[in-house]
Amino acid sequence: MFGITPSARLRPSPFYESTVAEGVQSFTTYNNMLMPTGYGDPEGEYWRLINGVSMWDVAVERQIELHGPDAGRLAQILSPRDLGKCVEGQGKYVALCNHAGTLINDPILLKLAEDRYWLSIADSNILFWARAVASERGLDVAVSEADVSPLAVQGPKAEDVVASLFGDWVRDLKYFWFSETEIDGIPVAVARSGWSKQGGFEIYLMDGSKGAGLWDRVKEAGKPFDIGPGNPNACERIESGLLSWGGDTDDATNPYEVRLGPFVDLDVADDVVGIKALRAIKAEGPKRHQLGAVLENDEPTALPAHWYDILVDGEKVGDLTNCVWSYRLKRNIGFALVSTRVKPGAEVVVHKDGWAIPAALSKLPFI
Amino acid sequence: MFGITPSARLRPSPFYESTVAEGVQSFTTYNNMLMPTGYGDPEGEYWRLINGVSMWDVAVERQIELHGPDAGRLAQILSPRDLGKCVEGQGKYVALCNHAGTLINDPILLKLAEDRYWLSIADSNILFWARAVASERGLDVAVSEADVSPLAVQGPKAEDVVASLFGDWVRDLKYFWFSETEIDGIPVAVARSGWSKQGGFEIYLMDGSKGAGLWDRVKEAGKPFDIGPGNPNACERIESGLLSWGGDTDDATNPYEVRLGPFVDLDVADDVVGIKALRAIKAEGPKRHQLGAVLENDEPTALPAHWYDILVDGEKVGDLTNCVWSYRLKRNIGFALVSTRVKPGAEVVVHKDGWAIPAALSKLPFI
Numbered sequence: 072m073f074g075i076t077p078s079a080r081l082r083p084s085p086f087y088e089s090t091v092a093e094g095v096q097s098f099t100t101y102n103n104m105l106m107p108t109g110y111g112d113p114e115g116e117y118w119r120l121i122n123g124v125s126m127w128d129v130a131v132e133r134q135i136e137l138h139g140p141d142a143g144r145l146a147q148i149l150s151p152r153d154l155g156k157c158v159e160g161q162g163k164y165v166a167l168c169n170h171a172g173t174l175i176n177d178p179i180l181l182k183l184a185e186d187r188y189w190l191s192i193a194d195s196n197i198l199f200w201a202r203a204v205a206s207e208r209g210l211d212v213a214v215s216e217a218d219v220s221p222l223a224v225q226g227p228k229a230e231d232v233v234a235s236l237f238g239d240w241v242r243d244l245k246y247f248w249f250s251e252t253e254i255d256g257i258p259v260a261v262a263r264s265g266w267s268k269q270g271g272f273e274i275y276l277m278d279g280s281k282g283a284g285l286w287d288r289v290k291e292a293g294k295p296f297d298i299g300p301g302n303p304n305a306c307e308r309i310e311s312g313l314l315s316w317g318g319d320t321d322d323a324t325n326p327y328e329v330r331l332g333p334f335v336d337l338d339v340a341d342d343v344v345g346i347k348a349l350r351a352i353k354a355e356g357p358k359r360h361q362l363g364a365v366l367e368n369d370e371p372t373a374l375p376a377h378w379y380d381i382l383v384d385g386e387k388v389g390d391l392t393n394c395v396w397s398y399r400l401k402r403n404i405g406f407a408l409v410s411t412r413v414k415p416g417a418e419v420v421v422h423k424d425g426w427a428i429p430a431a432l433s434k435l436p437f438i
Numbered sequence: 439m440f441g442i443t444p445s446a447r448l449r450p451s452p453f454y455e456s457t458v459a460e461g462v463q464s465f466t467t468y469n470n471m472l473m474p475t476g477y478g479d480p481e482g483e484y485w486r487l488i489n490g491v492s493m494w495d496v497a498v499e500r501q502i503e504l505h506g507p508d509a510g511r512l513a514q515i516l517s518p519r520d521l522g523k524c525v526e527g528q529g530k531y532v533a534l535c536n537h538a539g540t541l542i543n544d545p546i547l548l549k550l551a552e553d554r555y556w557l558s559i560a561d562s563n564i565l566f567w568a569r570a571v572a573s574e575r576g577l578d579v580a581v582s583e584a585d586v587s588p589l590a591v592q593g594p595k596a597e598d599v600v601a602s603l604f605g606d607w608v609r610d611l612k613y614f615w616f617s618e619t620e621i622d623g624i625p626v627a628v629a630r631s632g633w634s635k636q637g638g639f640e641i642y643l644m645d646g647s648k649g650a651g652l653w654d655r656v657k658e659a660g661k662p663f664d665i666g667p668g669n670p671n672a673c674e675r676i677e678s679g680l681l682s683w684g685g686d687t688d689d690a691t692n693p694y695e696v697r698l699g700p701f702v703d704l705d706v707a708d709d710v711v712g713i714k715a716l717r718a719i720k721a722e723g724p725k726r727h728q729l730g731a732v733l734e735n736d737e738p739t740a741l742p743a744h745w746y747d748i749l750v751d752g753e754k755v756g757d758l759t760n761c762v763w764s765y766r767l768k769r770n771i772g773f774a775l776v777s778t779r780v781k782p783g784a785e786v787v788v789h790k791d792g793w794a795i796p797a798a799l800s801k802l803p804f805i
Binding site (some may be wrong): 073074075076077079080081082083095096097098099100101103108129138169170175194195196198199200202203204206207208216253315317318319321322344377378392393 | 449461465561574685
């Protein structure tokens with residue numbers, strides 16, 4: 072692992088000093104911001120998420136705020152998912168596409184008010200994108216990056232931690248729903264959300280100067296539950312079949328190829344960006360689909376830094392877009408973005424670092 | 439310095455293996471790609487650039503290609519600089535702005551043909567931006583990220599190296615002009631360009647599978663001139679007054695604030711993005727300007743990872759956006775983005791890591 076050079080282009084998170092105090096060892100960058108990726112004990116951090124509760128600095132999930140009379144209209148124009156029934160306090164997973172129907176982000180959209188929305192984004196520049204579309208269409212809406220930084224609390228004991236901090240009302244929150252509140256003067260929104268399938272919450276800090284205060288309070292509330300620091304966990308998210316935009320997608324990926332078809336409503340209005348292209352893609356049928364791949368070798372491999380070819384009978388049929396040692400399956404597993412001609416059950420070969428590793432394809436998720 | 443975790447979201451460069459073989463120690467990320475930032479001898483790498491010749495992997499300067507009948511029209515719509523006289527083989531430094539006149543990138547625009555342009559970009563997503571504008575206006579142009587990766591050769595001996603490799607014709611290239619050619623079957627464009635004021639070239643590799651071949655040939659040609667690996671040099675670029683978009687700018691910075699006014703032509707057509715806002719900003723006068731700051735302390739400081747407050751009489755007047763120990767001036771220097779009420783010659787105080795360091799402001803560049 073190489074060092075990462077400090078730069079004003081790579082912004083620290085409001086929780087940065089707290090994560091350094093916790094012993095963070097490594098970072099990735101995401102939305103031009105540093106995100107912790109490990110505290111020195113990958114397997115321990117994994118099992119803490121699976122069996123207990125983990126807290127993650129995910130301030131990198133920036134909130135692109137749409138605010139003004141046309142905020143709702145812009146939200147719908149950007150989202151090929153019908154938002155007509157979305158109410159205040161509700162969040163929805165949306166597949167943002169460009170005019171060609173290519174997936175450009177997969178945020179959670181949060182409706183704060185009729186005239187105010189957040190897009191809690193993956194790693195691509197939706198600030199520029201949303202501004203371009205809004206300005207070109209002459210909409211009356213301000214698009215900005217809000218001073219909002221999520222802190223995730225994930226794992227089977229997450230609800231107990233968050234309830235002990237905010238009250239039992241959080242137990243009634245439905246998935247992706249949220250509520251604005253405060254704790255000791257720290258303004259937050261509490262959402263049932265998070266990039267794992269172990270259950271949990273994201274606490275959206277709404278004042279970047281108060282990161283340490285929020286971190287300390289969550290840590291204190293989590294002590295009876297043995298909380299510890301973690302990060303969006305590559306192993307768990309791959310086992311659980313969660314998409315990483317930009318990692319598992321390329322510049323030609325449409326929502327249907329990566330299991331996001333259910334989040335596209337083809338009968339939204341024609342002015343929704345990409346909807347005409349998506350109708351055509353759906354009618355023609357997508358060229359690729361996303362499956363799981365279980366590699367035959369039984370030694371842990373390193374996380375790959377790029378895609379690997381997947382072959383059938385010597386012919387390339389797609390790519391392995393990630394790969395991780397599954398602590399639960401005791402196998403190397405990954406996502407295969409392959410031709411729809413290749414079906415679950417297929418035996419393939421992954422070309423990886425000069426090796427040819429047999430693999431079996433399956434449906435996702437693995438667990 | 440913390441480690442950086444490998445990720446498929448952070449693409450390696452075609453020169454990645456070569457830089458690892460050269461002993462690269464650290465990286466930054468830029469346009470979701472890894473860029474080498476050092477080989478273990480910062481001062482040696484600096485003097486090699488000042489006195490000799492250095493070669494840099496700057497594949498992160500991605501080329502956003504505009505191709506098609508409306509390519510020239512889109513280039514002008516995106517650029518508040520008159521491109522009317524730009525001819526094939528010519529490059530121009532342009533200040534891309536959004537509809538509010540805020541600077542969103544400062545690329546070199548290269549005109550390859552009447553229907554084909556590259557924007558050699560700084561660290562922001564112009565692929566999405568240009569596609570949004572082109573699609574919303576219904577232009578007949580394909581916008582893509584080309585398979586093109588610059589390799590910089592910089593320093594007073596750079597011309598001799600590049601001439602020995604490609605021929606003496608490169609000595610006649612004017613600044614930012616370029617020519618397409620090849621070497622041993624490796625397709626390249628050779629441009630007189632580069633992010634230093636020490637002179638030099640950027641060799642745009644046009645086949646990502648041939649990075650090692652190009653690296654080896656440049657290294658071999660440079661041997662008589664004692665070439666060695668380097669990177670966009672923070673010390674030299676600050677001494678020379680070169681802007682780092684995203685490092686020295688924020689989400690409210692317009693071109694006039696950061697010395698890019700000469701690259702804005704206010705009489706371009708009204709359909710140029712941001713031009714109406716820029717006319718208003720120019721008429722009203724910018725609120726901030728960019729000066730140099732020489733700190734009074736005479737010990738080298740670490741490169742800051744964020745901005746620092748600049749105060750006059752206890753009142754904040756702006757920000758120190760970078761800071762580096764100048765090997766030539768033997769002082770800590772940086773850029774000050776301050777109120778236009780504060781003039782060159784002003785004595786200010788920089789609040790930095792809990793310290794209050796006196797500093798003197800001056801015009802840029804320092805050298």
